[in-house]
Amino acid sequence: MRASVLSDWLAQRLDRGNGQPIYRQLHRLLQQAILSRELPPGSKVPSSRLLAQELGIGRNTVTQVYEQLVLEGYVSSATGRGTFVAASAPEEILGLPDAAAADAADARPEPSPLPAARALSTRGARLIAGAGVSKRQWGAFMPGVPDVTKFPARVWSRLHNKYWRRLRPDLLTYAPGGGLASLRHALADYLRTSRSVRCTPEQIIITTGIHQSVDLAVRLLSDPGDVIWTEDPCYWGVRSVLHVSGLQSRPIAVDEEGINPLADDLAQPPKLMLVTPSHQYPLGMVMSLARRRMLLEYARQNQCWIIEDDYDSEYRYGSRPLASLQGLDTSGQVIYVGSFGKTLFPGLRIGYLVVPEALAESFATASAELYREGQLLQQAMLAEFIAEGHFTSHIRKMRTLYGQRRQTLLDAAAQRYGDALPAVGGDAGLHLVMQLPDGSDDRLVAAAALERNIIVRPLSGYYAQPPLAPPGLLIGYACVPDEEIAPAFNTLADAIDATLPVFA
Ligand SMILES: Cc1ncc(COP(=O)(O)O)c(C=O)c1O
Numbered sequence: 001m002r003a004s005v006l007s008d009w010l011a012q013r014l015d016r017g018n019g020q021p022i023y024r025q026l027h028r029l030l031q032q033a034i035l036s037r038e039l040p041p042g043s044k045v046p047s048s049r050l051l052a053q054e055l056g057i058g059r060n061t062v063t064q065v066y067e068q069l070v071l072e073g074y075v076s077s078a079t080g081r082g083t084f085v086a087a088s089a090p091e092e093i094l095g096l097p098d099a100a101a102a103d104a105a106d107a108r109p110e111p112s113p114l115p116a117a118r119a120l121s122t123r124g125a126r127l128i129a130g131a132g133v134s135k136r137q138w139g140a141f142m143p144g145v146p147d148v149t150k151f152p153a154r155v156w157s158r159l160h161n162k163y164w165r166r167l168r169p170d171l172l173t174y175a176p177g178g179g180l181a182s183l184r185h186a187l188a189d190y191l192r193t194s195r196s197v198r199c200t201p202e203q204i205i206i207t208t209g210i211h212q213s214v215d216l217a218v219r220l221l222s223d224p225g226d227v228i229w230t231e232d233p234c235y236w237g238v239r240s241v242l243h244v245s246g247l248q249s250r251p252i253a254v255d256e257e258g259i260n261p262l263a264d265d266l267a268q269p270p271k272l273m274l275v276t277p278s279h280q281y282p283l284g285m286v287m288s289l290a291r292r293r294m295l296l297e298y299a300r301q302n303q304c305w306i307i308e309d310d311y312d313s314e315y316r317y318g319s320r321p322l323a324s325l326q327g328l329d330t331s332g333q334v335i336y337v338g339s340f341g342k343t344l345f346p347g348l349r350i351g352y353l354v355v356p357e358a359l360a361e362s363f364a365t366a367s368a369e370l371y372r373e374g375q376l377l378q379q380a381m382l383a384e385f386i387a388e389g390h391f392t393s394h395i396r397k398m399r400t401l402y403g404q405r406r407q408t409l410l411d412a413a414a415q416r417y418g419d420a421l422p423a424v425g426g427d428a429g430l431h432l433v434m435q436l437p438d439g440s441d442d443r444l445v446a447a448a449a450l451e452r453n454i455i456v457r458p459l460s461g462y463y464a465q466p467p468l469a470p471p472g473l474l475i476g477y478a479c480v481p482d483e484e485i486a487p488a489f490n491t492l493a494d495a496i497d498a499t500l501p502v503f504a
Helices: 003-013 022-035 049-057 059-072 090-094 099-105 122-129 151-165 181-195 210-221 236-243 287-300 359-371 376-387 390-417 441-453 480-500
Strands: 077-080 080-085 202-208 227-232 249-257 272-275 304-310 334-339 351-354 431-437 471-477
Touching: 003 022, 022 059, 022 287, 049 059, 077 099, 099 181, 122 236, 122 390, 122 471, 151 376, 181 202, 181 376, 181 390, 202 359, 210 272, 210 334, 210 351, 210 359, 227 236, 249 471, 272 287, 287 304, 359 480, 376 390, 390 431, 390 480, 441 471, 441 480
Parallel strands: 227 249, 227 272, 272 304, 304 334
Antiparallel strands: 077 080, 202 351, 334 351, 431 471
16 A cells, blocks of 8 residues: 555544544554555555644654554664564464454455464474364263362352451462472372372472373473373373473373283383373273383383373272372382362362472472462462361262262163173273274264263274274263263263164
8 A cells, every 4th residue: 555545545544523532543543454464564654744744633643653553563663764564463473452453353354374484383283183172071971070069169168268368478479389388298198098109298299280290290301202101092181291292102002901011112111101000091990010010110120200190099989099009119210190170170270299209399490480380379278178178078978979970870871772882991980981883983973972962072082093993982970960860871872873873
């Protein structure tokens, strides 16, 4: 757009009667002209004197608008040569923050594909292509979500009021590395007695959950290019964390005793391995003692780290919760990670790592450096919640409830299918896996269920090679009220029958 054309374009749009200051209108219009490329990158804008004259407004107003646009990166001025539109407008980098930008976005033509230089990185694209997160996080049969409606809200709100009444500045600042001492003490007691974890409070690092704990451990204990063994199948969330870590993931198939590295695998020791010994995710088997010993010995001989993800071990219905792998480790190679996401509520975002003594200080420092932790007030409340006994009594109550729900689900499945669709998953956890006949497409079944408002996850998606994976469905029962389980299962069964001809 030439200078005179720009003046006309602006003159037609400036509205002296609409109550908006001329400065603001001119600023918005120029932004709009730049974003819509009416004023292309590199083009010269008229001098403030000329534009003021043509629009019949004060020169100061135009100068101020130009200065603002310079500050925002839309234009740059070269002394003696004039003012020029920047090569790329800030919106292209930062997104559109305000109404002016939104107007401008409306005026823009259809977005064209991103040029290669602005596209996602290889690892970013891989992360997005393999993303597993579901838009819905609540309702029958969302796997992995506890019944948050049963959380002792009264106790929590009493603690909340108590801490806000006696406001303590030290709880409202950033968290020093590692988290609040009272929570680390309460957790150390709990983990020692309930999970046979060997630890002192100093070995505990508070995080926002298992995702962050794994991220931190991987960053501190490996370098890009190192190999990590993951279980096949495994949880999509940690797989995503690993996707962007620069590590090479080597999926190792599981058998009924847990991760099962074969001779070829054992011949090339990894730097790290990530396992779920108490309750394999998502299939549910428990790692045998023999396999635990083998892994620990192999890791000791080959200087590997084992990350133990102990995400839901509290929920075992037929027997007592199992001891952790970390408790068997005598040479400090296990990094234990856990979370309050399943025991209290996922949105709390508090989890923890237990690391060998020699690493505790480094982990605490790194956590503060990388994530600038906070949430000390919630940590103080949680420490008191545990110390007053609410945590263990809530777990006890939920264990009974989830055990009943699991049985109700198994009964509903047996009533509809007999033993044609067996469930696996051990007598534990918040979900079970229902196997589908060989050759069926579990993604189609999950999609048909979602159309009927039932959330289930296709088992094949948890495998490194979904097309070769056994088909099945992850069915979460913990967050479904007892009386809704059978009707919801029947709706799911309608979706199964409609998708798989064998049941039609
Ligand atoms: C095996 C496993 N690990 C970790 C998590 C997530 O833990 P957090 O919410 O603490 O990040 C989940 C959640 O479903 C899980 O299934």
